[in-house]
Amino acid sequence: MLIDIHEEIAEVTESPLPIEAEWMRLIARGQSRDGSGLRSMDPLGEQAESGPHYLVRLPQGLSETSLELFGMFTYEIRLGHTGSRWSTAQGRFGPALRIAGVQHPAPPLVCSPARDQFAIRIRAPYATAVHNGRNVRRRFPRTSMWAVLYARVQQTDAASWRNLLLARAMMSPRQESMDLDADARTLFGEGLFEIVQVQNQLRQLGLPDDTPLTALAVELFTDPLPPDPLGQSLGHARMLRVSPLVPVPDQC
Structure with a gap:
């Protein structure tokens, strides 16, 4: 597919x-x-x-x-x-x-987070099918990419750290990426979390604004694709691959 x-x-x-x-x-x-x-x-x-x-x-x-x-x-x-x-x-x-x-x-999915003063951006490549070294991927990907953001918190007994779910966002290809030649090997999806919304979510959980964050990307098949595949419909969508959890860098 x-x-x-x-x-x-x-x-x-x-x-x-x-x-x-x-x-x-x-x-x-x-x-x-x-x-x-x-x-x-x-x-x-x-x-x-x-x-x-x-x-x-x-x-x-x-x-x-x-x-x-x-x-x-x-x-x-x-x-x-x-x-x-x-x-x-x-x-x-x-x-x-x-x-x-x-x-x-x-092949493993690689998640690349970046942060500026306004937002946290998550970037990951869509699956690309090749045949005899030639790209045969659809121009519009048939998979769905999602970004998941976590807060990294320490247990009360300081025995270990836990990742607390903050938000998830659907990723989409950038417009200029869709204009690439059909033989372009990699098509990236990008998701965005606004800093203000992230800080509000942290405060609702009683966490400071400078709480360390982590993120991962999830690529799912779109047949079928429920409206909230990583939330209430978790388990009803087929996952193609999940990236390792990576830390979100601090703002420069």
Whole structure:
């Protein structure tokens, strides 16, 4: 749903396992291991301590912040012989288990707060779908971005600090950002909290005006999107990703 409705994505042709056909091989007694077909598949991660469970690594060339992770992947999993024993390429791997529609965790959302004498501004990037390195995101994003502001207060026993909800605001792209070329990689949403309103909220809670503040950004799917997804309708909207909580800087 992140892709532009008019974007044409060609169907991907899945290639066969890249190993030699080996129609004929001469195998001599005592022949050393040659590793035939050993690099044609990527090994899974280390086995978990709780049982025979393995992690599927990200495809080569991708990291946890790659925009390609907004898409879905197809994996082919096989049992096979490692390089510890002799094997031909055709005999190294067993039948394939094909798994389609695998979705990795989305790239992390980064929240950037700023403050001046009039307002606190929260900035965060919308999800951007890419295909073969090309931006295929809709010009008008299909996700909704929200900013949440907290007051950081200490417990009465001074054992720890707590984040007390102050306000939330829907974020929207800036007008000049909407005029960018369609191939622009990043579209940012911005939310605003007026200083006067923040101070009034702090006073209602019995907190001083200089109480330290923290903020985070939440990106939600818009199908469906209730009117107050982070308030009374919390739990009825699907969240795509949530940024870490970050401190709001003091005014310069």
